[in-house]
Amino acid sequence: MTATPGANPTIVLVGHGMVGQRFLEALAERGLTATHRVVVLCEEPRPAYDRVALTSYFSGKTPEELSMTDMEFIAAQGIELHVGDPAVTVDRENRKVTARSGQVFDYDVLVLATGSYPFVPPVPNKDAEGCFVYRTIDDLLAIEEYAKRKATVGAVVGGGLLGLEAAGALKGLGLTSHIVEFAPRLMPVQVDDGGGAALLRTIEDMGLSVHTGVGTQEIVVDESGAVTGMKLSDGSELATDMVVFSAGVRPRDQLARDCGLTVGERGGITVDEQCRTVNDPHVFAIGECALASDGRVYGLVAPGYEQAETAAATIASDEASFVGADLSTKLKLLGVDVASFGDAHGTAEDCLDVVYSDSRSGLYKKLVIGRDGTLLGGILVGDADAYGTLRALTGSVPPVAPESLVLPADAGGGAQLGPSALPDEAVVCSCHNVTKGAIRGAVTEHSCTTVPEVKKCTKAGTGCGSCVKVLGQLVTAELEASGVEVDKGLCGCFGQTREELYEIVLALRINTYQDLLDRYGRDGARGGDGCDVCKPAVASIIASLAPTIGASGYVLDGEQAALQETNDHFLANLQKNGSYSVVPRIPGGEITPEGLIVIGEIARDFGLYTKITGGQRIDMFGARVEQLPLIWTRLVDAGFESGHAYGKSLRTVKSCVGQTWCRYGVQDSVRMAIDLELRYRGLRSPHKLKSAVSGCARECAEAQSKDFGVIATSNGWNLYVGGNGGATPRHADLLAQDLSDAELVRLIDRFLMFYIRTADRLERTSTWLERIPGGLDHVRDVVVEDSLGICEELESLMTAHVAHYADEWATTINDPEKLARFVSFVNAPDTPDPVVGFVPEREQIKPDLPLLTIGHRPLEGSAQR
Amino acid sequence: MTLAPETTDLKIQLRWGGHDEGPESWFTVCDLDVLLPGRGVAALLPDGRQVALFRDRGGALYAIDNRDPFSGAAVLSRGLTGTHQGRPFVASPLLKQRFDLLSGQCLDDETVRVTTYEVRAASPSLSGV
Numbered sequence: 001m002t003a004t005p006g007a008n009p010t011i012v013l014v015g016h017g018m019v020g021q022r023f024l025e026a027l028a029e030r031g032l033t034a035t036h037r038v039v040v041l042c043e044e045p046r047p048a049y050d051r052v053a054l055t056s057y058f059s060g061k062t063p064e065e066l067s068m069t070d071m072e073f074i075a076a077q078g079i080e081l082h083v084g085d086p087a088v089t090v091d092r093e094n095r096k097v098t099a100r101s102g103q104v105f106d107y108d109v110l111v112l113a114t115g116s117y118p119f120v121p122p123v124p125n126k127d128a129e130g131c132f133v134y135r136t137i138d139d140l141l142a143i144e145e146y147a148k149r150k151a152t153v154g155a156v157v158g159g160g161l162l163g164l165e166a167a168g169a170l171k172g173l174g175l176t177s178h179i180v181e182f183a184p185r186l187m188p189v190q191v192d193d194g195g196g197a198a199l200l201r202t203i204e205d206m207g208l209s210v211h212t213g214v215g216t217q218e219i220v221v222d223e224s225g226a227v228t229g230m231k232l233s234d235g236s237e238l239a240t241d242m243v244v245f246s247a248g249v250r251p252r253d254q255l256a257r258d259c260g261l262t263v264g265e266r267g268g269i270t271v272d273e274q275c276r277t278v279n280d281p282h283v284f285a286i287g288e289c290a291l292a293s294d295g296r297v298y299g300l301v302a303p304g305y306e307q308a309e310t311a312a313a314t315i316a317s318d319e320a321s322f323v324g325a326d327l328s329t330k331l332k333l334l335g336v337d338v339a340s341f342g343d344a345h346g347t348a349e350d351c352l353d354v355v356y357s358d359s360r361s362g363l364y365k366k367l368v369i370g371r372d373g374t375l376l377g378g379i380l381v382g383d384a385d386a387y388g389t390l391r392a393l394t395g396s397v398p399p400v401a402p403e404s405l406v407l408p409a410d411a412g413g414g415a416q417l418g419p420s421a422l423p424d425e426a427v428v429c430s431c432h433n434v435t436k437g438a439i440r441g442a443v444t445e446h447s448c449t450t451v452p453e454v455k456k457c458t459k460a461g462t463g464c465g466s467c468v469k470v471l472g473q474l475v476t477a478e479l480e481a482s483g484v485e486v487d488k489g490l491c492g493c494f495g496q497t498r499e500e501l502y503e504i505v506l507a508l509r510i511n512t513y514q515d516l517l518d519r520y521g522r523d524g525a526r527g528g529d530g531c532d533v534c535k536p537a538v539a540s541i542i543a544s545l546a547p548t549i550g551a552s553g554y555v556l557d558g559e560q561a562a563l564q565e566t567n568d569h570f571l572a573n574l575q576k577n578g579s580y581s582v583v584p585r586i587p588g589g590e591i592t593p594e595g596l597i598v599i600g601e602i603a604r605d606f607g608l609y610t611k612i613t614g615g616q617r618i619d620m621f622g623a624r625v626e627q628l629p630l631i632w633t634r635l636v637d638a639g640f641e642s643g644h645a646y647g648k649s650l651r652t653v654k655s656c657v658g659q660t661w662c663r664y665g666v667q668d669s670v671r672m673a674i675d676l677e678l679r680y681r682g683l684r685s686p687h688k689l690k691s692a693v694s695g696c697a698r699e700c701a702e703a704q705s706k707d708f709g710v711i712a713t714s715n716g717w718n719l720y721v722g723g724n725g726g727a728t729p730r731h732a733d734l735l736a737q738d739l740s741d742a743e744l745v746r747l748i749d750r751f752l753m754f755y756i757r758t759a760d761r762l763e764r765t766s767t768w769l770e771r772i773p774g775g776l777d778h779v780r781d782v783v784v785e786d787s788l789g790i791c792e793e794l795e796s797l798m799t800a801h802v803a804h805y806a807d808e809w810a811t812t813i814n815d816p817e818k819l820a821r822f823v824s825f826v827n828a829p830d831t832p833d834p835v836v837g838f839v840p841e842r843e844q845i846k847p848d849l850p851l852l853t854i855g856h857r858p859l860e861g862s863a864q865r
Numbered sequence: 866m867t868l869a870p871e872t873t874d875l876k877i878q879l880r881w882g883g884h885d886e887g888p889e890s891w892f893t894v895c896d897l898d899v900l901l902p903g904r905g906v907a908a909l910l911p912d913g914r915q916v917a918l919f920r921d922r923g924g925a926l927y928a929i930d931n932r933d934p935f936s937g938a939a940v941l942s943r944g945l946t947g948t949h950q951g952r953p954f955v956a957s958p959l960l961k962q963r964f965d966l967l968s969g970q971c972l973d974d975e976t977v978r979v980t981t982y983e984v985r986a987a988s989p990s991l992s993g994v
């Protein structure tokens with residue numbers, strides 16, 4: 001810090017939570033960090049992090065990843081951030097704040113952003129060992145530690161938003177979970193009875209026990225003082241090893257009370273429209289600790305952000321005010337969509353409800369309509385796709401009958417209220433208050449053509465993210481309206497997408513590339529040679545459908561050989577010096593000592609470099625093309641098969657040791673991994689497919705980073721889809737739970753075939769899932785509920801694949817004509833390519849690279865393989 | 866480039882040495898039907914140079930240097946072929962840069978070009994070396 005204390009006016013911020021951090025950013029944007037000394041007192045041991053996403057810690061986010069604080073920003077703005085040092089007293093008379101460390105800071109402006117604390121009902125033994133709250137990263141660390149060490153059953157007190165999250169987290173930790181809610185329904189604040197009932201059913205189906213309408217009377221403890229159960233108001237007792245209180249939050253206003261600031265009857269520091277305390281013009285309060293001028297304490301982050309902006313603007317002497325905010329929320333709780341917006345409970349006079357409820361599928365949708373037809377608010381449970389549009393329409397008369405907005409399409413409703421229906425002044429992103437007009441302007445005036453560009457330009461979609469879907473629709477609509485036509489064709493040869501070509505090939509049983517090109521290619525491309533984009537893409541479609549369309553299932557047969565990428569053509573991976581790597585399949589990563597010895601001997605005899613891959617198998621590098629048949633003859637003899645490391649096809653199904661050896665395992669994960677790997681081996685797909693099976697929720701096989709990942713539960717298997725490592729990692733989404741072996745396999749069959757059918761070329765399941773309209777919910781509808789009625793066909797396509805699988809290396813080494821292709825030189829089959837050379841490294845070899853005159857210039861996007 | 870007549874015992878030949886050495890300067894590589902339409906093979910010339918040979922769907926033959934100038938590896942014969950604005954090309958199997966099969970010009974970097982060779986399909990009686 002260079003600024004001399006006292007030289008510049010000082011702003012002291014107490015509390016570095018989400019709103020506090022936003023306030024700092026707002027100060028910087030307004031240039032106030034340059035003219036002021038800014039001191040931050042942060043109570044927690046880490047600077048501001050994403051509390052909204054707290055629960056994602058249990059799905060693998062690290063505390064570092066949750067951080068919202070860019071330390072470079074803090075340093076660059078010269079902000080003095082005191083981590084782990086809370087404010088203990090405020091002396092308003094002398095304008096001083098004292099921190100726990102004893103440091104005293106003079107202030108000109110004091111901003112309180114102390115947030116909330118979890119409310120713990122005053123029941124006996126509430127502080128016993130095994131009782132927790134759910135608010136901070138430290139709380140989660142403690143819960144996790146205790147759950148792993150001591151607990152098999154957990155109970156959550158409170159069935160609101162946070163309670164459900166906490167219960168889901170306990171379940172994820174492998175605990176049997178209970179939810180105890182005093183109100184007669186779940187999420188009493190956000191949803192009404194009908195919505196609560198739909199939610200209840202879905203949540204119980206997931207294996208959580210819900211007890212509504214009962215209060216907690218006492219926590220029962222053993223001699224050592226640790227939790228063993230709880231007594232409920234209906235006289236029953238619930239056995240549990242731990243209790244998480246999630247019964248609401250209260251504003252942290254103690255500091256303010258102690259220094260004589262006015263607080264509300266039910267807490268909250270009373271502020272005016274500028275977020276200034278009503279008693280002291282030098283003190284502001286923002287976020288969850290503030291009681292806003294409309295008499296409310298807001299427990300959501302978006303209103304807090306608005307307050308942060310308002311306070312910063314006021315300090316900068318700009319005009320701004322906070323007079324209240326919309327309580328609309330859209331959440332995904334345990335995989336269930338829950339949204340409420342506007343006057344969700346229908347408190348306005350004379351308003352009417354339109355309700356659609358389907359208990360079988362856990363759907364509940366309610367719209368609140370005013371006498372004049374104005375949409376006032378609503379509740380959506382189970383399917384909140386329409387949330388973005390409906391929220392933006394709130395306050396106006398919808399252009400179509402309200403019931404058509406909530407009825408599903410096959411029940412005569414499902415009116416597609418596209419973004420065109422929204423008025424320009426409709427607020428599309430409520431986190432950042434961005435209107436439809438502003439988004440259109442970003443496209444038309446600032447020539448943004450993609451959602452990321454529009455996000456950057458308008459900030460829309462960068463808060464809670466719930467508006468991103470509508471944002472995408474708006475951008476497309478606007479682009480189309482301005483006449484920008486996007487050619488969605490696969491390449492210069494085909495005007496169709498990969499998906500369309502797949503449908504043509506399947507429907508018309510077209511089984512050669514030439515036929516497809518000559519009949520369906522673009523005008524100038526028919527009769528021609530195609531290109532390096534469509535040839536492998538069509539080769540892959542033909543290979544995936546081979547038995548069904550009457551094509552050969554062998555990728556080197558006839559014309560198919562000419563279409564394959566070089567790796568598929570040589571059934572091996574080309575390396576930088578022109579040599580190849582060899583990867584035999586090792587299903588599930590399980591291998592016998594004999595198998596290891598064979599691989600070792602082969603590698604030794606051919607002088608290959610060996611390495612354990614990231615996919616739980618062994619790669620042998622440095623084979624010359626003419627050595628491939630010799631190496632594979634020995635591998636095939638020893639019972640090995642192609643590992644398809646070269647193909648856009650199933651790679652590996654990793655496993656953990658599971659129940660057989662591991663003390664935690666609940667299913668035989670190795671056997672399942674082997675079964676799955678053998679079932680899907682050789683399946684050609686738009687991009688590579690990876691999988692893993694873990695024996696319990698500890699997830700040692702990293703299944704949630706796979707295209708399809710399986711995690712054992714005590715009742716069967718949970719199936720996750722759409723995970724990805726690589727440059728843009730993505731955690732897989734839960735598709736279905738507690739499946740039997742047969743159900744699991746059937747669902748994966750359908751999922752994979754649906755992906756193969758509809759994905760773009762080189763589109764992993766993760767990007768596919770993010771791209772296709774309706775996303776995960778749509779995929780679940782199609783493959784679990786069979787909403788398109790195609791599951792039988794998907795299954796039979798997979799059955800045909802499985803029945804016709806043959807190891808392509810075994811086929812190749814028995815085919816002299818194909819073997820003749822494995823030479824460096826057509827006119828000197830015995831001469832090795834002299835360019836392929838090696839030098840020693842760490843007792844093995846590495847490529848000896850020729851000196852180049854041109855540098856490496858990989859083409860943007862073209863090196864995908 | 867020459868159009869190959871539809872006969873089976875034709876050989877692929879490369880012009881070898883200078884352009885004015887007469888008919889004797891054609892170097893015979895292999896049978897024409899070894900070459901799968903749409904794919905390439907590599908041939909070794911007596912002086913150690915490597916040539917990538919391709920045949921397209923119409924039967925036309927092309928020959929360019931086999932060495933990928935971007936990686937240094939001799940792999941262009943293993944790339945995928947196609948047509949771009951009516952002209953035939955091969956995409957390097959390593960980093961996918963495309964080379965015009967008629968001129969050797971790299972389509973993705975105008976400063977790079979590979980050598981081209983004259984190639985024909987001829988009956989063995991015609992061949993020199």
Ligand code: SRM
Pocket residue numbers: 573574575581582583611612613614615616617618619645651652688690705723724725726727728764863864865
């Ligand atoms: C050998 C191996 C590295 C190792 O030494 O461990 C490897 C090597 C290559 N990977 Fe990988 N990947 C290997 C495991 C992985 C993993 C880990 C895993 O599978 O659990 C990942 C992250 C998981 C994932 O894919 O989601 C991984 C993500 C990638 C990606 C990024 C994919 C993405 O969606 O972003 C590429 C590039 C691509 O496919 O476009 C890639 C591409 C490649 C290529 C094909 C690059 C290339 O074009 O030459 C490498 C060729 C290997 C060869 O020639 O044999 N490799 N690669 C691993 C082989 C596993 C196996 O047994 O089959």
Ligand SMILES: Cc1cc2nc3c(=O)[nH]c(=O)nc-3n(C[C@H](O)[C@H](O)[C@H](O)COP(=O)(O)OP(=O)(O)OC[C@H]3O[C@@H](n4cnc5c(N)ncnc54)[C@H](O)[C@@H]3O)c2cc1C
Pocket residue numbers: 014015016017018019020041042043044051052053054055085086087088113114115116134135136162165252255286287288289298299300301302304329331
């Ligand atoms: C699990 C969970 C899920 C949530 N999900 C959502 C959601 O989906 N959508 C949504 O809108 N909101 C959600 N919320 C609420 C949201 O996190 C809060 O609205 C938001 O964090 C409020 O920000 P804040 O800065 O006011 O308070 P906080 O983020 O709580 O920050 C206050 C900080 O001040 C510190 N502090 C307190 N006293 C002192 C002191 N004397 N000195 C120094 N520091 C002090 C505290 O330690 C804390 O770090 C969720 C909350 C939780 C816990």
Ligand code: SF4
Pocket residue numbers: 656657658659662663664665666669694695696697698699700701
């Ligand atoms: S994931 Fe597998 S190895 Fe890891 S703890 Fe669970 S059963 Fe054991």
Ligand code: FES
Pocket residue numbers: 428429430431432460461462463464465466467468
């Ligand atoms: S509404 Fe939250 S980011 Fe747009």
